Amino acid sequence: MWLLLNTLRSPTLMTHMAPSAHIQPSVDSTSVFKSDLFRGKVLFCTGGGSGICRGMTAAMMKHGADAVIVGRKLDRLSQTAKELSEATGRACIPVQADVRQPQALREAAAKAIETFGRIDFVICGAAGNFLAPISGVSENAFRTVIEIDTIGSYNTIKATLPHVRASRGSYIHVSATLHYRATPYQAHVSAAKAGVDALSAVLAVEEGPHGVRSNVIAPGPIDGTEGMDRLRPKDNRSSGLSIPAGRLGDVNDVANATIFLFSDAAAFITGQVLPVDGGAEHLRTQFLPYPQAVLDPASVKGMINTKL
Numbered sequence: 126m127w128l129l130l131n132t133l134r135s136p137t138l139m140t141h142m143a144p145s146a147h148i149q150p151s152v153d154s155t156s157v158f159k160s161d162l163f164r165g166k167v168l169f170c171t172g173g174g175s176g177i178c179r180g181m182t183a184a185m186m187k188h189g190a191d192a193v194i195v196g197r198k199l200d201r202l203s204q205t206a207k208e209l210s211e212a213t214g215r216a217c218i219p220v221q222a223d224v225r226q227p228q229a230l231r232e233a234a235a236k237a238i239e240t241f242g243r244i245d246f247v248i249c250g251a252a253g254n255f256l257a258p259i260s261g262v263s264e265n266a267f268r269t270v271i272e273i274d275t276i277g278s279y280n281t282i283k284a285t286l287p288h289v290r291a292s293r294g295s296y297i298h299v300s301a302t303l304h305y306r307a308t309p310y311q312a313h314v315s316a317a318k319a320g321v322d323a324l325s326a327v328l329a330v331e332e333g334p335h336g337v338r339s340n341v342i343a344p345g346p347i348d349g350t351e352g353m354d355r356l357r358p359k360d361n362r363s364s365g366l367s368i369p370a371g372r373l374g375d376v377n378d379v380a381n382a383t384i385f386l387f388s389d390a391a392a393f394i395t396g397q398v399l400p401v402d403g404g405a406e407h408l409r410t411q412f413l414p415y416p417q418a419v420l421d422p423a424s425v426k427g428m429i430n431t432k433l
């Protein structure tokens with residue numbers, strides 16, 4: 126309700142989106158799905174220490190799963206694991222690993238097996254992003270995003286696949302909608318996420334006969350996340366956006382899609398990409414003024430929380 130009221134009050138959203146009786150606030154997964162849906166199951170989630178992937182992990186735990194969350198910052202991971210365990214009563218193990226390091230991921234998977242004896246579900250969510258034009262992004266920065274998002278997802282699949290096969294489990298890859306059409310300043314992430322989408326589709330085809338599913342969730346702009354903080358105008362998150370659902374996304378929206386795709390209700394759904402964007406992709410507008418932002422980057426510097 127809070128979000129709904131604020132959405133309706135936002136002057137920019139009022140400009141771009143007429144208030145509608147059909148605007149639905151996001152709901153908690155427990156109001157829709159059974160609370161013991163994933164009891165006895167284990168989730169392995171890269172990027173689970175923060176933002177969207179933390180929300181996806183929290184939702185899985187609310188429905189009975191135990192979890193292993195992976196990231197580089199052990200302090201934050203440990204704090205998240207503690208908070209999620211206290212909130213849900215399920216076990217959550219923090220494991221420090223960089224997804225660019227195959228051996229570190231193999232050790233993280235081994236820790237999951239040592240602790241819980243199985244891995245049923247994997248979320249490949251670790252990612253990095255920033256705004257930069259092709260002419261300005263360094264070769265090293267471009268490569269780093271590919272290494273974290275695309276190769277990191279591949280490393281995660283490699284480290285977990287024997288265990289996911291054993292449990293006839295399922296993968297969700299957290300991608301984006303940026304690469305469906307060209308998004309200025311997002312070449313690195315667009316290339317990386319296109320690779321993630323392709324990886325998931327091939328995984329679905331190769332592993333389907335082994336009982337493993339693989340799908341992609343492509344979030345649109347999700348409010349209150351680090352990704353959003355880095356990419357959107359600081360003072361008005363919704364400026365320039367037209368979203369048929371009438372509001373920005375919420376972590377709960379992605380969490381609910383996660384519960385559905387990992388559940389048996391999605392048993393016949395694999396190799397698919399599910400945008401969770403309130404329909405925004407069909408009305409895509411540039412979030413920075415175009416071509417002004419390209420011709421004169423300094424003119425938009427104040428709008429965004431990044432280095433151009």
Ligand SMILES: NC(=O)c1ccc[n+]([C@@H]2O[C@H](COP(=O)([O-])OP(=O)(O)OC[C@H]3O[C@@H](n4cnc5c(N)ncnc54)[C@H](OP(=O)(O)O)[C@@H]3O)[C@@H](O)[C@H]2O)c1
Nearest residue numbers: 172175176177196197198223224251252347350351352353
């Ligand atoms: N926010 C949005 O609106 C939005 C929109 C579309 C797609 N997405 C996607 O949603 C996912 C989550 O994004 P978010 O906005 O919630 O951002 P976030 O909080 O920054 O999440 C990124 C996570 O990835 C981890 N990570 C980064 N590099 C890593 C590495 N090398 N090894 C291991 N872990 C690493 C980070 O933890 P450490 O720093 O501890 O390593 C962090 O927990 C990403 O895949 C992003 O591309 C987000």
